[in-house]
Amino acid sequence: MNxxxxxxxxxxxxxxxVVTLSGRIDSTNANDVVNELTRLFASGEKxxxxxxxxxxxxxxxxFRALLVATDEAERRAARFALCSLAGHVRDLFExxxxxxxxxxxxxxxxxxxxxxxxxxxxx
Amino acid sequence: MTRPPELTYAVDEHPPPAILxxxxxxxxxxxxxxxxxxxILAREANLSGTQLLDLISLSMLALGVATICFCMRAHFIGxxxxxPAAYTAIYLGPSLFALRxxxxxxxxxxxxxxxxxxxxxxxxxxxLRALLxxxxxxxxxxxxxxxxxxxxxxxxxxxxxxxxxxxxxxIVAGISLATMIVLNIWSKxxxxxFCVLIGMLVGYGASAALGIFDLANVIPKDxxxxxxxxxxxxxxxxxDPVLLVPFAVASLAATLRVMGDVANAQxxxxxxxxxxNFASLxxxxxxxxVAVIFCGLVGSCGLNSYSSCIGLSxxxxxxxxxIGYAIGTIFAVLAFVPPAxxxxxxxxxxxxGAALFFTAAFVFTSGLQMITARMLDARKSIVIGFSFAMAVxxxxxxxxLTEVPIAxxxxxxxxxxxxxxxxxxxxxxxxxxxxxRVSIKLPAGGINREAVEQFLTEQGARWAARxxxxxxxxxxxxxxxxxxxxxxxxxxxxxxxxxxxxxxxxRYAGVPLTIPERKPTPREIVANxxxxxxxxxxxxxxxxxxxxxxxxxxxxxMILHYDH
Numbered sequence: 001m002n003x004x005x006x007x008x009x010x011x012x013x014x015x016x017x018v019v020t021l022s023g024r025i026d027s028t029n030a031n032d033v034v035n036e037l038t039r040l041f042a043s044g045e046k047x048x049x050x051x052x053x054x055x056x057x058x059x060x061x062x063f064r065a066l067l068v069a070t071d072e073a074e075r076r077a078a079r080f081a082l083c084s085l086a087g088h089v090r091d092l093f094e095x096x097x098x099x100x101x102x103x104x105x106x107x108x109x110x111x112x113x114x115x116x117x118x119x120x121x122x123x
Numbered sequence: 124m125t126r127p128p129e130l131t132y133a134v135d136e137h138p139p140p141a142i143l144x145x146x147x148x149x150x151x152x153x154x155x156x157x158x159x160x161x162x163i164l165a166r167e168a169n170l171s172g173t174q175l176l177d178l179i180s181l182s183m184l185a186l187g188v189a190t191i192c193f194c195m196r197a198h199f200i201g202x203x204x205x206x207p208a209a210y211t212a213i214y215l216g217p218s219l220f221a222l223r224x225x226x227x228x229x230x231x232x233x234x235x236x237x238x239x240x241x242x243x244x245x246x247x248x249x250x251l252r253a254l255l256x257x258x259x260x261x262x263x264x265x266x267x268x269x270x271x272x273x274x275x276x277x278x279x280x281x282x283x284x285x286x287x288x289x290x291x292x293x294i295v296a297g298i299s300l301a302t303m304i305v306l307n308i309w310s311k312x313x314x315x316x317f318c319v320l321i322g323m324l325v326g327y328g329a330s331a332a333l334g335i336f337d338l339a340n341v342i343p344k345d346x347x348x349x350x351x352x353x354x355x356x357x358x359x360x361x362x363d364p365v366l367l368v369p370f371a372v373a374s375l376a377a378t379l380r381v382m383g384d385v386a387n388a389q390x391x392x393x394x395x396x397x398x399x400n401f402a403s404l405x406x407x408x409x410x411x412x413v414a415v416i417f418c419g420l421v422g423s424c425g426l427n428s429y430s431s432c433i434g435l436s437x438x439x440x441x442x443x444x445x446i447g448y449a450i451g452t453i454f455a456v457l458a459f460v461p462p463a464x465x466x467x468x469x470x471x472x473x474x475x476g477a478a479l480f481f482t483a484a485f486v487f488t489s490g491l492q493m494i495t496a497r498m499l500d501a502r503k504s505i506v507i508g509f510s511f512a513m514a515v516x517x518x519x520x521x522x523x524l525t526e527v528p529i530a531x532x533x534x535x536x537x538x539x540x541x542x543x544x545x546x547x548x549x550x551x552x553x554x555x556x557x558x559x560r561v562s563i564k565l566p567a568g569g570i571n572r573e574a575v576e577q578f579l580t581e582q583g584a585r586w587a588a589r590x591x592x593x594x595x596x597x598x599x600x601x602x603x604x605x606x607x608x609x610x611x612x613x614x615x616x617x618x619x620x621x622x623x624x625x626x627x628x629x630r631y632a633g634v635p636l637t638i639p640e641r642k643p644t645p646r647e648i649v650a651n652x653x654x655x656x657x658x659x660x661x662x663x664x665x666x667x668x669x670x671x672x673x674x675x676x677x678x679x680x681m682i683l684h685y686d687h
Contacts, residue, residue: 026572027605057594059602060648060659067649088594095665096658097642 005029008036016115017045018108022054025062033062037069037080046078049111053084063098070102079103083111125394131316131440134204134392138443142316146441147449149320150207150432151457153482154190154450155467156475158182160210161423162468164218168227170357172342179464180353180457182210182423187454189414189426193381193407194447199245202381202407204388205447207432208414212270213376214425216537217369224366227422228359233370234419236362240374241412248382248405253554253623257399259546260383261493262507266514266542267380267430268487271479273518278476291333292473299326299477307438307481316439319478326474335471342465351461358422372534376543377415377427381407384428387489391437431478434485497622498587502557506549514542554621559586562617570604575616586620592685595666596627599683603629606636606659625685635672635679638664 006029009020017040025033040048050066052058066082073080081103085093093099105111132138138146161182165175189208195201214237221230244251276282279300281292303322306314314321330336385407386399407428415425436442457463494507517524517538524535534540563578565571576597583593600616607614607629614631638660647654664670669684 026601028572057598057601059598059605060655060662061605063658064648064655067645070645071649088591088598091595092598092662092666096662098645101645 006032008032010040013049013112014116016047016049016112018049018051018112020051020054022056024056025058025065027059027061030059030061030065033065034068037065038072041069041072041076041078047115048073048078048080049105049108049115050080050082051084051108052082052089053086053108055089057088058092063092063096066102079115081105081111081115083108124392127392127394129440130392130442132443134388134442134444136443137445138441142441143443143445143449145313145317145320146439146443146446147453149317149439150435150446150450151453152320152323153431153435153478154186154207154209154429154454155183155470156478157209157211157426157429158186158467159475160212160215163215164222164227164230164424167219167222168357174357176461176464176468177353177355178357178422179468180351180459180461181355181421182418183454183464183467184353184458185414185418185421185423185426186210187451187458188417189410190447190454191451192410192414193428194444194451195406195410196444197406200406200410200413202385202388202403202410203444204385204392204403204407205432205436205442205444206381206385206388206407207429207447207450208411208426209429209431210424211377211380211427212274212537213373213380213427213539214370214415216540217366217373218424220369220532221363221366225361225363227357228361229363229366230424231358231419231422232360232362233366234423234425235360235416236367236419237370237374237377237425238412238415238417238419240371241378241415242409243412244374244378245405245409245412248378248408249401252401253621254547254551255379255382256550256622257383257386258494258497258499258503258507259510259543259550260379260386261490261496262510262514262546263376263379263490263539263543264383264387264430264493265487265490266511266539268483268485268490269514270518270538271431271486272483275476275478275480275483278472279480280476281472291335292476295326295329295333295335295471296473296477296480298329299323299474300481302326303477303481316441318439319435319481322481323474323478326471326477330471330474335473336469338465338469347461347465349462350459352459355422358420360419369534369540372540372544373425374412374415375547376540377411377425378408379543380430380539381411381428383490383493384430384433386493387430387433388436388442390493391433391442430486430489431482434482434489437489438485500587502553506546506553509549510542510546513545514538517541558619558621560617560619562615565604565614565616567609567611567613569609570607570614572601572604575600575604578616579618582618582620588620588625589687592625592687596625596683596685599663599667600627600629602659602663603636603681603683606656607631607633620687623687625687627683627685629681629683631679632677633679635674635681636660636663638670638672640664 006023011018083105165178193206196203279296281289302325306318390396610631617628643657667683668686671682673680
C-alpha cells in the first residue's frame with residue numbers, strides 16, 4: 001500500500017468521535033470519506049471532529065465530501081468540526097474561501113476543549 | 124510576515140521617545156561619516172570655508188529628505204522599512220570625473236540625470252528581475268562591505284600618501300572599535316543598541332586627548348552663526364551626454380544596492396523571508412531616484428541607501444520605521460545649524476574609520492547571506508565568483524586601469540561599478556539556455572496521479588525549485604487530471620522552468636476546463652458534480668499565478684503559470 005494513500009482512523013474522546021484522515025484525498029477516495037462520516041452520523045454520533053493534520057493534499061472532491069458531511073450533520077442536528085489544518089491544506093481552504101464555511105479549530109486539543117462542552121439547549 | 128523574536132522593535136513598532144531619539148542619533152552619527160564624500164568633492168573643487176559649510180549643510184538636508192523618502196510607505200515612493208540614506212563611493216568616481224570635465228555645475232547636472240535614470244528604472248524593476256537577481260544584489264552589498272572596510276582601515280591607520288601609518292590614529296581607532304565590539308557582544312539593552320554611537324563618542328574623547336580633533340580646521344575665519352539658512356552660491360547645472368554612461372552605470376549600481384539593502388531590511392523583519400517584495404524594492408529605488416535629483420538640485424553629490432545602517436539596525440535589533448522619520452527630521456534641523464556642520468566636518472578620521480570598519484563586518488556578511496540564500500549552480504558561481512574577483516582587481520590594479528580610454532575609466536576605476544557591470548553582463552550572457560523543459564506521458568486507462576506527483580517532485584529537486592511552488596503545481600496538475608477523468612489517448616504533462624518561472628502544460632483530448640471568476644457557493648458544490656467542477660476551476664485559478672486554456676481540433680491544453 002502506498003504511504004500517501006488515504007487512511008481513516010477513529011478514536012473517541014468523551015462524547016466526541018475523532019476521525020483522523022491521512023494521506024491524500026481526491027476523487028478516487030472522497031466517497032470513502034463521505035460514506036464513513038455518513039455511517040457514523042447514522043449510528044448516532046452527535047459530535048464528529050475530523051483531524052486533517054496528516055493529510056498531504058486534497059482536491060475539490062475532498063471539499064465536496066466535507067461539505068456533504070456538514071449537510072448531513074445539520075440534517076441530524078449533530079456537530080461537525082475540522083482541526084489541525086496546516087501548510088498547503090490550509091492554503092487550499094483559504095484559496096477556496098472555505099475557511100468560513102466549516103467550523104475549524106487550530107489543534108485537536110483546542111477542538112476537544114470546545115466540543116467537549118455540552119451543546120446549549122434551545123429554549 | 125513573521126516577526127523575528129530577536130528584534131527589540133520591529134518595523135511597524137514604535138519605540139518610546141527616548142529610545143527613538145538616541146537610536147536616531149546613533150544612525151545620524153554613522154550616516155554623518157559618509158559626508159566625507161561631498162567633503163572630498165568640495166575640497167577637490169577648492170570651495171572656501173563658508174561654501175564648504177554650505178555644501179555640508181545642504182548635504183545634511185538632502186540626507187534627511189532622502190531618509191524620509193526611503194522609509195515612507197507611499198504608493199510609488201518609499202520602501203516602508205528603516206532604510207537610511209548615505210553618500211556613497213558609487214557616485215564619487217563619476218562625480219570627480221565630471222568635476223574635472225566641467226566643474227561643479229556639471230557634477231550637479233549629471234547627478235540630476237542619474238536620479239532620473241533611477242526614477243525611470245523603478246516602475247520596470249519587476250520585469251528586470253531576471254537581470255538583477257538577489258545574488259547579484261548580495262554581491263553588490265558584499266563588495267560595498269569590502270570597500271567600506273578598506274576605507275575604514277585607511278582612516279583608522281591614518282595612512283597618508285607616503286603609505287605611512289600614524290600611531291595616534293591607530294590608538295584612537297583601536298579604543299573606539301574595541302568599545303563598539305565589547306558593547307555589541309557582551310552587553311545587553313542600551314549598551315548593545317547604542318554601541319556605535321558610544322564607541323564614536325569615546326573616539327572623539329580619545330582624539331581630543333591626543334590632539335587629533337581640531338575644530339579650527341573647518342570654522343570660517345570671519346564668524347560661525349548659530350543658525351543660518353545655507354546658501355546655494357556654489358550651485359549650477361550643466362549636462363554632457365558623454366557622461367551619461369558612467370552616471371547611468373552608477374545609477375544601476377545604486378539601484379542594485381537599494382534592492383539589496385531593502386531586501387536585507389525585509390529579511391531582518393521577517394523570520395520566514397524567502398524572496399524580496401518587489402513593490403517595496405521599487406518604492407526604494409524610486410525614492411533613491413527622487414533623493415538623488417534633490418541632491419543635484421541643492422548642490423551635492425549622489426547618495427544611496429546605507430548598508431551600514433541596515434547592518435546597524437540588525438546588530439541592535441531596532442528596525443522601527445519611526446527611527447527613519449526621526450533621522451530625517453534631525454538632519455533637516457542640523458542643516459540650519461552651522462556648528463553641527465563644523466563638528467561633523469571635523470570628525471576625526473580614526474573615529475570615521477572605526478565606525479566604517481565595524482559596520483562593514485555586518486554589511487559584508489549580509490551580502491554573503493543574500494548570495495548563498497539560493498543554491499548556487501555553475502552559472503551563478505561563475506557570475507558571482509568572476510564579478511567578485513573583478514571588483515577586487517579594480518582596487519588592486521587601480522594604477523594600471525587609469526591607462527584605459529577615458530570613457531571606460533568611470534567603470535574600470537571603481538570596484539563596485541566594475542563588479543556590478545561584470546555581474547549584470549555575465550548573468551545576461553549565461554542565461555542563454557537556462558530554461559529547462561521536461562514532460563511525462565500518462566497512458567489512458569486510469570491516470571496515474573502518483574506518477575505525476577513523483578515526476579514533479581523529482582524535477583523540482585533537480586531544479587532547486589521552491590518546495591511551496593512545486594506543491595502548488597502538483598495540486599494544479601492533479602486537480603486538472605481529476606476533472607478531466609480518463610481522456611482517450613491519455614494525457615501529457617510538460618513542465619518548463621527557469622529560476623523565475625514554472626510553467627505547466629497539460630494536454631489531452633477533450634475540451635478545456637471552465638475556469639470561473641466567481642466562487643461557487645457551498646450549495647452549488649454539494650448539489651451535483653458540475654458544482655464540484657466549478658470549485659475545481661476556481662481553486663486552480665486561485666492557486667496558480669496565471670491560468671489559461673486552448674482548444675484545437677479536439678485537443679485541449681491547460682497552461683498553469685507559477686512565479687518562482
